[in-house]
Every structure is written in structure tokens, then in C-alpha cells.
Amino acid sequence: MKNQFILFFLLMTAGVVNAQNVTGVDSREERIRALVGKMTLQEKVSLLHANSKFYVGGIKRLGIPEWALSDGPHGVRAEIDRDDWGYAGWTNDSATCFPPGTALAATWNPRLAYERGLVLGEEARCRNKDVLLGPGINIIRSPLCGRNFEYLSEDPLLISKMAVPYIRALQSKDVAVSVKHWLANNQEEHRDSIDVYMSERALREIYLPGFKAAVMEGGAYTVMAAYNRYRGDWCSENDWLGRQILRKEFGFKGVLMTDWGAAHSTVKAALAGLDLEMGTDIKDYNEWYFANPLVRAVEEGKVPVPAVDEKVANVLRVMFQTKVLGEGQRVKGKMNTPEHQRAAYNSAAEAAVLLQNNGNLLPLHLDKIRRVAVIGDNATRRHCGGGLSSEIKALYEITPLEALRQKWGDRVKISYAQGYEKRLDWKLIDEAVNAAKQADVAIVFGGLNHDFDTESSDKRDMALPYGQQVLIQEVAKANPNTVVVIVAGSPVELAGIVDRAPSILWAWYGGMEAGNAVADLLSGKVNPSGKLPFTLPVSLAQSPAHALGNYPGRGLKVNYEEDILVGYRWFDTKKIQPQFPFGYGLSYTRFAVSRFSTDKSSYGKDETIRARFDVKNTGEVYGGEVVQLYASDPVCSVLRPEKELKAFEKVFLQPGETKTVEVRVKVADLAFYDDSRKAWNAEAGEYILQLGNSSRTIFQKVKILVK
Structure with a gap:
């Protein structure tokens, strides 16, 4: 029976194994395997669950320190007591506080997202934190969601363009992000019990792109599983989300952790790809799902040893990436500087x-x-x-x-x-x-x-x-x-x-x-x-x-x-007039956008569209305009939105100044997810590129042909 589990697990993770064989096994992976090989089962499991509110136990004899986590999508949270939610009363844990997620997205300026990541990384390191829990990138689906202020946008492209530089900058300071909440945590009402269903197309076009960009472009080291269920299974034990999409499709080799108290099983979660259990329950940490019950599950042959080894390797890999286990001098960090x-x-x-x-x-x-x-x-x-x-x-x-x-x-x-x-x-x-x-x-x-x-x-x-x-x-x-x-x-x-x-x-x-x-x-x-x-x-x-x-x-x-x-x-597809549309915002000056063109009129499906336009400040004061490029597919075999954001650029200009701007859009990004083919489909035909400064204010349009 145990051999069957091992064979099943190896087959399940074959995509990851093959990817490593192609790229070669570097010295880091050799060191990870060596460390795992020196551990007892109990030591391995000690790295897979918390030993307090925000810490994961280390292995002193092997030189593996405790792992310190902290809340902080827009600032490093004050120090919490180890075993309850009270504040520890430190006098040196005051931090820089940024505007939350929706405000960051409202800047439409990826440079500011990068600057924020640098500051958060520096302050987390100054506080000796190893993982900062954020950014939150769930779609704003309802105006009522209590955590909308932490999230970024209703649009997956805007989310992606702001999250990626944030992640890259923060992790450059030797701190891991934890992108949350994976997946479909779009309401707080019944968040710990609601079961979410959506079409595969909605999943692929709306709810996945931000996470995909965070992992594949941003290189996020950790991802946090949400409280809710998705298509019947809890997100923390959902094989489709954890194995098929996150691991195999996105190539994620980091740590998949729970939100606090979001674990519901030992065996199912272990096989579905969960690595780390965090929580709020005051009972003995050794009795959590990924503590002694995991040890027993391995001993009884219900969870194969390679499954545990993979999880431990994921934790160690993030520790190496953030220099917790060497590989260079770790960033020391700084707090509350004038630059911050x-x-x-x-x-x-x-x-x-x-x-x-x-x-x-x-x-x-x-x-x-x-x-x-x-x-x-x-x-x-x-x-x-x-x-x-x-x-x-x-x-x-x-x-x-x-x-x-x-x-x-x-x-x-x-x-x-x-x-x-x-x-x-x-x-x-x-x-x-x-x-x-x-x-x-x-x-x-x-x-x-x-x-x-x-x-x-x-x-x-x-x-x-x-x-x-x-x-x-x-x-x-x-x-x-x-x-x-x-x-x-x-x-x-x-x-x-x-x-x-x-x-x-x-x-x-x-x-x-x-x-x-x-x-x-x-x-x-x-x-x-x-x-x-x-x-x-x-x-x-x-x-x-x-x-x-x-x-x-x-x-x-x-x-x-x-x-x-x-x-x-x-709103745009149904011709419903909102109070104020997506992408809208006025200025104390005026702007003119002109000479919108593309480098060609016809494209193959593997090509990239290069769109150019001029932006001029026609007013009397310095200011910034966000020019937004939307795409429409007027004749399609499936329903498509009236328009979708495909690129944007924020341009700052002095009075009378003009700048020529170029944005690029891959033809592949004009595709829709075809449920019948289980694949992306950029149908041949005419597309309309629309240039404006909100979804309802369009200045110019250009038609292109996709062959």
C-alpha cells in the first residue's frame, strides 16, 4: 500500500521533476536534498507548521533558524504576542504606513508599487522578518467586500501590472512575499464556509491572471491559500488549485501556506500540495493537521515520505532564496527613513x-x-x-x-x-x-x-x-x-x-x-x-x-x-451608466491624445502589436495623465466584453509638453479562454483597439486584423 502511495505521488508531481531535469540540478538543490536527508521525520514536520502565531520552528542542530512571518501588505505590523493576538508592547516596532491596496492601484503607476516594495522589504528586514503577508490581489467583485481596501482592482491586468513590481522589489530585500488569497476570496461574508463556483473561462480570464503574473513574472516565493472552498474542496486541500494550476501550470516551487486557521485535513491537504499550516487555534501546536497527525499519517502509509520531503524542500528553498541559510550577506534593513x-x-x-x-x-x-x-x-x-x-x-x-x-x-x-x-x-x-x-x-x-x-x-x-x-x-x-x-x-x-x-x-x-x-x-x-x-x-x-x-x-x-x-x-457591455467609470479621474490641467497608430495593420497570432500615440499637456500646470488601451472583438464565436483593458501608461508633462508613447500588446493577449477546447483562442478576424482615459472616454480607435 505504501509503495502505491509513493508511485501515485511521484506521478502526480512528474511535471515538477521533469522541469528540474531539463534545467539541471544546481548546487542549491543539492544542499536542500542534503539537509532533508539529515532530518528525522519529526524534524521535517516541525518545518511544516507554526510553533506560535507568526513563527515556524527551526532545527537548531542543523543551523536552521526559526522562520518569522508578519502581516503587512502596506506596512509591517507591530509585534504580536507569540501565543495570542495581543500586542507585545514593543517600543521600536512603529513602521511606515502606506495607503492600502485600492489606493496603490489608483495611482496606475507601477514605479510607485516598486518603491513600496523596497520600503516594505527594508522595514521587514530591520524587524528580522522573513515573510511578509501580502500583497492581497483578489478581484473586487462586489462593492461590499470588507477587504476591498486591501485588494487592488476589479481588473486583472491592472492587478498584475501593480503586483509584479511590488513583489520583485520586496523580495530583492531578502524577504518573501505571500500572495493572497488563493483563490476566489471575494467576500468576507461566510468566508470560512462559502463554496465558490465559476466557469473555467471566468477563472482563466478574471480570477487567475493576477496570481499567474505574481508567480511567473513576479517570482513570488510563497502563496497563501484562502479560507473558502472552491468547487467543493477547501482551497488549502484543493488538488486542482494546488497541484494542477499552481505547481504544474505556473511552475511554482515555493511554499503554499494556509491563511490562519484555514487547514481542514492532514492527508488530503498533504497530497494536494499544501506545505505550511499557520493558524490561530490556542490548542497544542503539535496537534495541528501538519504536526503529529502528519507524522502518524506517514508512519501509517497514508502520506508518502517524498510528499513530506517535497514540502520541506519548498520551505528550505525559500529560506535559501531569502538568504536565511546563507548564500551571501542578507539585507540588514532600515526603518522610518526620510526616503520611506x-x-x-x-x-x-x-x-x-x-x-x-x-x-x-x-x-x-x-x-x-x-x-x-x-x-x-x-x-x-x-x-x-x-x-x-x-x-x-x-x-x-x-x-x-x-x-x-x-x-x-x-x-x-x-x-x-x-x-x-x-x-x-x-x-x-x-x-x-x-x-x-x-x-x-x-x-x-x-x-x-x-x-x-x-x-x-x-x-x-x-x-x-x-x-x-x-x-x-x-x-x-x-x-x-x-x-x-x-x-x-x-x-x-x-x-x-x-x-x-x-x-x-x-x-x-x-x-x-x-x-x-x-x-x-x-x-x-x-x-x-x-x-x-x-x-x-x-x-x-x-x-x-x-x-x-x-x-x-x-x-x-x-x-x-x-x-x-x-x-x-x-457596465460597458450592458450599457449601464455608472456614477463614475473604471479608469476615471480629472486633473487641474488638460491633455490631448493624438496620432494613435499601430506598427502594422495585420498580425499573426505569435506577434506583438506596437501601438504609438502622442500625449500633450494643453493646460497651464504640470500634471499626469493615464492613457488606457482597450481592445474589442466585435465578431466572435462567444460573448466577449464590450472592451477589455490591455495596456496603460502614466505620463507626466509640463504645460505645452508633448511625449510620444509606445505600448505593446501581444496578439495572444487578445484571446479568450475557449471552454470547448480547454485552451486560449485568438480567433482570426478584426479587432478594435480603443485609446482613452477611462473605460467610457475613448479618444481614438484603430482596427487591426489577426490572421
Whole structure:
């Protein structure tokens, strides 16, 4: 019986073995095999499960140290007690806090993703961390998902283009990323019990590309299995996900770990490719699925020894890649440098999206203003410490009110009214209205906080909470020069205020430099250049998952009936007008895009399209534009979205300056996944390339032929 298991396992992993034979076995692999050969079964298993909340035990006699992990997709989390979720009370674990995932994606600037990765890697190493848990790259499928703020976008290409440089930069500092959550963790409601179903086409076109890019282009060293089930099996013991796709298709040779407490079995998980069990249960760590039960499963012949050896080798390989086990001097790291703080500021400033600016109220001309009324709880609230697993003990956090007073206080008189609290309070509204009446400009800081954007629960609706809509309407009635600043990480309903407030700036959770960035954006020191990374619906009912009634699922099962029509793919294809479209964002200057062309008019399926265009700043101030290239396949054998993002470029220009930009798109990337053939299919025929600055604003189109 034991020999049958061994034969089964070797056949199952033949793709990996063959790949190693082709490339040759280097000295690192020889050292890994030598180390594995010196271990007892108990020692091997000790490397495959946690021995505390964020540590994995080492093997002292072999010189293998403990492995230290930390939360931290946008900052290294403060030190946690070894055996509970309390904070350890360190005085030297304050960190740089960046804006979270949706804000990073809103920059549409891969360079900023790379800068963030460098900073996070340096600070993780300074804290002696070996694995940083992030980035989170799940698709934003519903506006209600509590973790939308941690994720990046509704579009797989934007996710990929931002995640890859983040991963490469962070891992260059000898720290492993853990890309999460593998797979289809698109809601927090019932996340630890929901069973997700979708078509193979939706999986391939929408939900896999970010992870594929993270592994195959970014070289991610670890991947975190999600809590949910996928097609009946838990993600931590899903052979299709763990073996067939991650290992064989993507060639992943790193560590597949669980989310905390996401393991459900020993034998099934071991055979499906899980390497490392992490968790939150306070029971004896030796009784976890991948501890003593795994030892017994091997001794009873239920799990072959080669399966355990493969897992240990995966852990050791990541240790070698990050220089935990030698192979050069490891990066020492550094914390809270001026360069780190500048990177956090740049990320916050470049993420902000100017949604509306009627009458060019923004930027504010401080030389013409005497009084400013600052209104709203989010003007004084600090957000870095919220969101559960993504909470950061920031070295500092500048609130908007603090920054406005510091930067503007010598020129204008600034008053403050709270405006709202956790219920509709007319006394607070009246105070805000009185402040607005006495001011030249009223600035309302509203939106959400981490009572709503948080791990473990989803929002109930898209409404602005605490009576904010009434507050904004009353303030705008009292002062027509009202600016609304939205602080949030996921879509909120703005229908009740877009016709009342002339200017709306979406500032996200801005991290430690939030206030400084917002103040500079409002004054015009910085020109907004962010673009929405998701579609902002008029109402929740417009969103595909909710329009079709398949959120959060029925009977702990959810079927993604919208299929490939996620986000703007749904809105554009169904001709539904959102509040603001995907990719949208205004500027204090103007841009002209012209001379859109391709290097050829006809392409073979293995060729690459080279598209060129000119971008000119026709306004009066320096600014940045994100030019977006979409593709359409008007005549196809299957339903295709009205358009799909295929490339983008962020261009910064001085007034009057023109730049010629070239972007490249592989013809293969125009393909759809053909369920009938179980393969990608770029059908011959005509395609339309569309150039614009949102999914709904297209400047020029070019037709090409695929032979």
C-alpha cells in the first residue's frame, strides 16, 4: 500500500521533476536534498507548521533558524504576542504606513508599487522578518467586500501590472512575499464556509491572471491559500488549485501556506500540495493537521515520505532564496527613513482621484480665501491602526485637519466642526452648517472608516454612513463652495451628493502622510492624477453580483453567474451608466491624445502589436495623465466584453509638453479562454483597439486584423 502511495505521488508531481531535469540540478538543490536527508521525520514536520502565531520552528542542530512571518501588505505590523493576538508592547516596532491596496492601484503607476516594495522589504528586514503577508490581489467583485481596501482592482491586468513590481522589489530585500488569497476570496461574508463556483473561462480570464503574473513574472516565493472552498474542496486541500494550476501550470516551487486557521485535513491537504499550516487555534501546536497527525499519517502509509520531503524542500528553498541559510550577506534593513516617508507621501498624493470639479473650485486659491470650515469626523480620525490583519502601528499619522492648520494656518482662519458621529445627530449638523455659513469654503471629510472597510465582515450596503449624505446636502446648501473629500477603500453611493457638492476628491485611506497629501492636493501644490481602479456604481443594484442576486450566495454556495462580466466589463457591455467609470479621474490641467497608430495593420497570432500615440499637456500646470488601451472583438464565436483593458501608461508633462508613447500588446493577449477546447483562442478576424482615459472616454480607435 505504501509503495502505491509513493508511485501515485511521484506521478502526480512528474511535471515538477521533469522541469528540474531539463534545467539541471544546481548546487542549491543539492544542499536542500542534503539537509532533508539529515532530518528525522519529526524534524521535517516541525518545518511544516507554526510553533506560535507568526513563527515556524527551526532545527537548531542543523543551523536552521526559526522562520518569522508578519502581516503587512502596506506596512509591517507591530509585534504580536507569540501565543495570542495581543500586542507585545514593543517600543521600536512603529513602521511606515502606506495607503492600502485600492489606493496603490489608483495611482496606475507601477514605479510607485516598486518603491513600496523596497520600503516594505527594508522595514521587514530591520524587524528580522522573513515573510511578509501580502500583497492581497483578489478581484473586487462586489462593492461590499470588507477587504476591498486591501485588494487592488476589479481588473486583472491592472492587478498584475501593480503586483509584479511590488513583489520583485520586496523580495530583492531578502524577504518573501505571500500572495493572497488563493483563490476566489471575494467576500468576507461566510468566508470560512462559502463554496465558490465559476466557469473555467471566468477563472482563466478574471480570477487567475493576477496570481499567474505574481508567480511567473513576479517570482513570488510563497502563496497563501484562502479560507473558502472552491468547487467543493477547501482551497488549502484543493488538488486542482494546488497541484494542477499552481505547481504544474505556473511552475511554482515555493511554499503554499494556509491563511490562519484555514487547514481542514492532514492527508488530503498533504497530497494536494499544501506545505505550511499557520493558524490561530490556542490548542497544542503539535496537534495541528501538519504536526503529529502528519507524522502518524506517514508512519501509517497514508502520506508518502517524498510528499513530506517535497514540502520541506519548498520551505528550505525559500529560506535559501531569502538568504536565511546563507548564500551571501542578507539585507540588514532600515526603518522610518526620510526616503520611506517620502514614498508614503508620493503614494498618497498620486492615488487621489478628482471625481468632480464644477466651476473649477479646486485648486483653492489661498490668497483669495480668508476662512475655511473643515467638517467631518474623517478630518481628525486616524486610520492606520484599523482593518484587523492590515492594521499598522504607524510611526506617525498626519490627519487632514492637522496638515491644513500647519500648511495654511498662517494665511487663512480654519474652523472645525465634527459634523457626524456613529448616528445621525442634528446638533452636529447644525454646528457644521453654522461653520460653513461663516466660511469662504467648506471642506467636508466623509466616507468610511475601518468599521466598514475591514477583514472578517462585509458592508451591509453602499450608503454613506452616519447621516453623511444629509450633512453634505445641508452644508452645500449653506455654502455653495463646498468640497467633499471621500476617505474610503471601497465604493460608496454618491448619487445624493454629486448634484449638491461642486467638487469631490476621493482620497482613500492615505496612510501616515494622508493629511499632508490631501492639503497639497486641495491647494494645487500637487495636481490629482489618480484614476478609479474600480467602477463606482450609482447604486448597489447596478453591480453584477447584486443585479443577478448571487451575493453572498445561497446555502453557503455562491455561483459567479456574471461570469467574465465583472466590473466595467458588465457596465460597458450592458450599457449601464455608472456614477463614475473604471479608469476615471480629472486633473487641474488638460491633455490631448493624438496620432494613435499601430506598427502594422495585420498580425499573426505569435506577434506583438506596437501601438504609438502622442500625449500633450494643453493646460497651464504640470500634471499626469493615464492613457488606457482597450481592445474589442466585435465578431466572435462567444460573448466577449464590450472592451477589455490591455495596456496603460502614466505620463507626466509640463504645460505645452508633448511625449510620444509606445505600448505593446501581444496578439495572444487578445484571446479568450475557449471552454470547448480547454485552451486560449485568438480567433482570426478584426479587432478594435480603443485609446482613452477611462473605460467610457475613448479618444481614438484603430482596427487591426489577426490572421
